[in-house]
Amino acid sequence: xxxSFTKKEEKFRTELRTWLEANLPEGWLEGKRDLPEDLxxxxxxxxxxxxxxxxGGWAAxxxxxxxxxxxxxxxxxxxxxxxxxRVKAPPxxxxxxxxxxxxxxxxxxxxxxKEKYLKKILTGEExxxxxxxxxxxGSDLTGLKTRAVKDGDRWLINGQKVWTSxxxxxxxxxxxxxxxxxxxxxxxGITVFMMDMHQPGVETLxxxxxxxxxxxxxxxxxxxxxxxxxxxxxxxxxWHVLIALMLHERTGIGAELFTLEKQFNDTVELAQQxxxxxxxxxxxxxxxxxxxxxxxxxxxxxxxxxxNLTTTIKNGQPGAETSIDKLVVTELNQALSAFAxxxxxxxxxxxxxxxxxxxxxxxxxxxxxxxxxxxxTSEVQRNTIGERVLGLPKDMGR
Amino acid sequence: xxxxxxEEQEMFRGHIRKMLDKFGxxxxxxxxxxxxxxxLKKVYTTLAELGCSGINIPEEYDGMDLDAxxxxxxxxxxxxxxxxxxxxxxxxxxxxxxxxxxxxxQKQQYLSAIASGETWISFAALEPFNDFSPAGIQCTLVQHxxxxxxxxxxxxxxxxxxxxxFLVLVRTNQEDQEDGLSLVLIDxxxxxxxxxxxxxxxxxxxxxxxxxxxxxxxxxIIGEVDKGWTQLQEGLLYFNAALSSYIVGAMESVVxxxxxxxxxxxxxxxxxxxxxxxxHSIVNMKVNLEIARSLSHYANWVVDTDEFxxxxxxxxxxxxxxxxxxxxxxxxIQIHGGIGFTEEIDCHLFVKRARYYxxxxxxxxxxxxxxxxxxxW
Ligand SMILES: Cc1cc2nc3c(=O)[nH]c(=O)nc-3n(C[C@H](O)[C@H](O)[C@H](O)COP(=O)(O)OP(=O)(O)OC[C@H]3O[C@@H](n4cnc5c(N)ncnc54)[C@H](O)[C@@H]3O)c2cc1C
Numbered sequence: 001x002x003x004s005f006t007k008k009e010e011k012f013r014t015e016l017r018t019w020l021e022a023n024l025p026e027g028w029l030e031g032k033r034d035l036p037e038d039l040x041x042x043x044x045x046x047x048x049x050x051x052x053x054x055x056g057g058w059a060a061x062x063x064x065x066x067x068x069x070x071x072x073x074x075x076x077x078x079x080x081x082x083x084x085x086r087v088k089a090p091p092x093x094x095x096x097x098x099x100x101x102x103x104x105x106x107x108x109x110x111x112x113x114k115e116k117y118l119k120k121i122l123t124g125e126e127x128x129x130x131x132x133x134x135x136x137x138g139s140d141l142t143g144l145k146t147r148a149v150k151d152g153d154r155w156l157i158n159g160q161k162v163w164t165s166x167x168x169x170x171x172x173x174x175x176x177x178x179x180x181x182x183x184x185x186x187x188x189g190i191t192v193f194m195m196d197m198h199q200p201g202v203e204t205l206x207x208x209x210x211x212x213x214x215x216x217x218x219x220x221x222x223x224x225x226x227x228x229x230x231x232x233x234x235x236x237x238x239w240h241v242l243i244a245l246m247l248h249e250r251t252g253i254g255a256e257l258f259t260l261e262k263q264f265n266d267t268v269e270l271a272q273q274x275x276x277x278x279x280x281x282x283x284x285x286x287x288x289x290x291x292x293x294x295x296x297x298x299x300x301x302x303x304x305x306x307x308n309l310t311t312t313i314k315n316g317q318p319g320a321e322t323s324i325d326k327l328v329v330t331e332l333n334q335a336l337s338a339f340a341x342x343x344x345x346x347x348x349x350x351x352x353x354x355x356x357x358x359x360x361x362x363x364x365x366x367x368x369x370x371x372x373x374x375x376x377t378s379e380v381q382r383n384t385i386g387e388r389v390l391g392l393p394k395d396m397g398r
Numbered sequence: 399x400x401x402x403x404x405e406e407q408e409m410f411r412g413h414i415r416k417m418l419d420k421f422g423x424x425x426x427x428x429x430x431x432x433x434x435x436x437x438l439k440k441v442y443t444t445l446a447e448l449g450c451s452g453i454n455i456p457e458e459y460d461g462m463d464l465d466a467x468x469x470x471x472x473x474x475x476x477x478x479x480x481x482x483x484x485x486x487x488x489x490x491x492x493x494x495x496x497x498x499x500x501x502x503x504q505k506q507q508y509l510s511a512i513a514s515g516e517t518w519i520s521f522a523a524l525e526p527f528n529d530f531s532p533a534g535i536q537c538t539l540v541q542h543x544x545x546x547x548x549x550x551x552x553x554x555x556x557x558x559x560x561x562x563x564f565l566v567l568v569r570t571n572q573e574d575q576e577d578g579l580s581l582v583l584i585d586x587x588x589x590x591x592x593x594x595x596x597x598x599x600x601x602x603x604x605x606x607x608x609x610x611x612x613x614x615x616x617x618x619i620i621g622e623v624d625k626g627w628t629q630l631q632e633g634l635l636y637f638n639a640a641l642s643s644y645i646v647g648a649m650e651s652v653v654x655x656x657x658x659x660x661x662x663x664x665x666x667x668x669x670x671x672x673x674x675x676x677x678h679s680i681v682n683m684k685v686n687l688e689i690a691r692s693l694s695h696y697a698n699w700v701v702d703t704d705e706f707x708x709x710x711x712x713x714x715x716x717x718x719x720x721x722x723x724x725x726x727x728x729x730x731i732q733i734h735g736g737i738g739f740t741e742e743i744d745c746h747l748f749v750k751r752a753r754y755y756x757x758x759x760x761x762x763x764x765x766x767x768x769x770x771x772x773x774x775w
Pocket of ligand 1: 129130131132133137138139140162163164165166216369370371373374375376377378379380383395674
């Protein structure tokens with residue numbers, strides 16, 4: 001048992017902290033953290049932030065040095081997330097490029113592909129999205145119908161994607177398509193393309209979410225074009241590529257857990273400020289019990305994450321147990337943000353500028369419903385845990 | 399960072415598991431239902447031979463001078479088999495209190511005997527119609543002509559028949575509520591009036607002890623007079639960390655039982671574990687187990703440090719564990735269907751023990767309040 005950080009790790013933390021202090025947007029540390037409402041403006045500001053990260057050598061710390069990373073250890077990644085959460089750093093607009101597409105290309109991409117894409121991912125010149133889900137293919141991605149057909153020396157892509165996060169700002173899409181016409185096994189015959197989002201046959205339409213934001217999209221493809229050079233891995237073996245890509249999500253849940261911990265502390269503060277009958281809510285025994293319960297769950301989840309991380313460090317790769325982390329953090333986030341709204345009583349329904357406390361609570365509460373769905377629903381996580389951790393028989397139909 | 403038990407600790411766990419399996423695991427608890435503690439006594443002797451009873455005792459008193467964390471494999475394994483007895487009360491309550499507050503003479507008298515497995519100590523705190531709070535302690539110890547005299551009744555004293563001595567919480571000062579309690583160690587003698595009580599968890603025995611003008615020597619009082627509540631709080635930190643480990647072990651058994659049954663029991667032409675109503679219920683149990691385990695490992699590490707979250711971590715580990723133990727043991731019965739409701743298989747043993755521990759030395763709300771208070775909120 002050892003919760004300390006090594007000298008080298010502490011040095012890394014100090015270095016990052018110093019850099020952040022000098023480079024965060026003006027006024028950020030003092031609380032001026034509003035991002036532009038206008039989409040183009042928003043994208044411009046966050047691309048600029050990505051560029052700055054790149055110039056400081058902080059864009060993709062886990063990547064190998066030769067590709068512009070720092071070859072960071074898992075612990076350094078953890079520290080990186082901790083520090084970013086601490087300063088409430090601007091969101092990473094190229095999250096998918098940095099954490100998923102880049103590492104996958106480094107792993108299995110051709111030399112030309114690495115040459116062509118990696119640097120642009122780092123600098124924010126090319127933002128990526130993931131095109132997996134379709135109206136008829138959600139939890140079961142093998143139901144996808146988007147088709148890529150060879151036409152001379154190019155591929156023509158037709159179909160529709162949905163729920164595509166970052167689609168409205170993206171330049172490139174990591175696209176799942178069906179290429180084989182008579183697949184005996186549904187997960188065979190799928191091919192991954194790196195598709196240009198700015199070509200004529202691609203249309204992106206924003207979807208309004210229940211929290212009023214428009215963070216994801218429908219993407220329509222009508223004879224969109226790609227070439228052999230845009231294929232990741234081999235034709236018809238997209239499923240393996242997808243699995244390789246998922247293995248690269250080494251520490252991402254950590255960032256969410258650190259954020260959750262911070263939000264828990266903010267909830268406590270809210271309960272201290274908010275008065276009922278003239279008395280701070282935190283003096284109410286029922287509120288205290290709930291806070292104690294949340295404390296245990298939040299701490300327990302974070303510690304459990306550390307436990308799984310330790311196993312990952314020892315084994316060299318994450319095990320199926322990490323599904324527990326995703327399940328727990330998203331459901332806990334939903335319960336906690338609901339509680340933060342609940343303790344505001346009648347006034348909890350007030351939104352945006354009219355919210356009595358920080359309006360983030362109402363937003364977090366609404367946004368939390370996306371978390372238990374995106375990236376694999378809670379039900380699908382439970383199947384994974386049941387089957388891969390506990391060895392229970394497979395879900396029917398698979 | 400390394401958040402895991404060491405290889406040695408895991409290896410030690412293996413020895414204990416093997417030994418307990420040899421004695422039939424939960425069979426030990428079942429024998430207690432039949433009032434037959436013979437195998438349990440043998441298990442306790444073997445645990446002492448393996449060194450378990452001396453793990454956290456200083457070397458000068460024949461112990462190994464290790465930390466609370468080193469006791470975790472032992473407690474988890476005992477929990478797995480629901481081993482009854484006084485191991486926890488002795489090693490995780492009495493020993494830490496004696497180490498910190500006992501006089502040299504008290505340490506000499508008890509610590510070596512505990513390390514060798516000769517002495518097991520029970521804890522007598524609760525009183526009829528009272529709770530586990532300072533105001534609930536009315537047994538009085540009064541000084542009289544250079545002597546101390548004890549009067550009052552204690553209930554729910556665990557495993558009195560297996561005890562060689564009792565740690566008793568008594569009132570020594572009527573004026574001050576908290577600073578008016580003391581801890582005394584009383585050896586079991588003929589004079590003590592002990593009566594077995596019946597509890598629905600028959601695998602752990604409880605008793606009533608009546609003290610009627612019992613004369614106590616001054617050197618039986620631990621540390622300073624009137625400081626018993628403070629001493630006890632320190633002991634309870636260790637005890638609750640240990641209890642959370644024991645419960646983690648018990649929860650692990652429950653999750654294993656449910657998982658294995660769901661793999662073999664078939665209905666509608668397939669294993670019931672294929673049905674998500676069952677599968678997801680077991681996954682929820684597993685998730686609760688892993689969170690409880692992480693909290694409890696941390697609690698047992700932090701208890702030997704002076705980290706700022708020492709108390710909060712331990713009390714939250716305890717409340718989380720007891721709360722979830724109740725939940726998982728209930729789900730386990732449901733998953734087993736009709737057979738789960740019988741005496742024949744183990745499901746009921748766990749349900750009863752879960753309820754027993756939830757209400758042992760404080761309840762969930764009692765410790766939740768401690769979590770919040772210890773964080774200064
Ligand atoms: C915020 C957010 C961001 C997203 N970003 C992206 C993105 O960038 N790219 C992308 O491609 N997709 C993205 N998605 C899509 C996401 O991956 C899917 O929504 C998700 O996989 C579920 O698919 P579905 O919506 O079609 O629901 P369905 O699969 O139709 O599920 C409906 C319900 O049935 C349940 N269900 C389905 N199968 C099973 C089963 N086997 N056992 C038990 N229950 C089951 C589900 O749990 C759910 O409760 C995003 C979604 C959200 C909410």
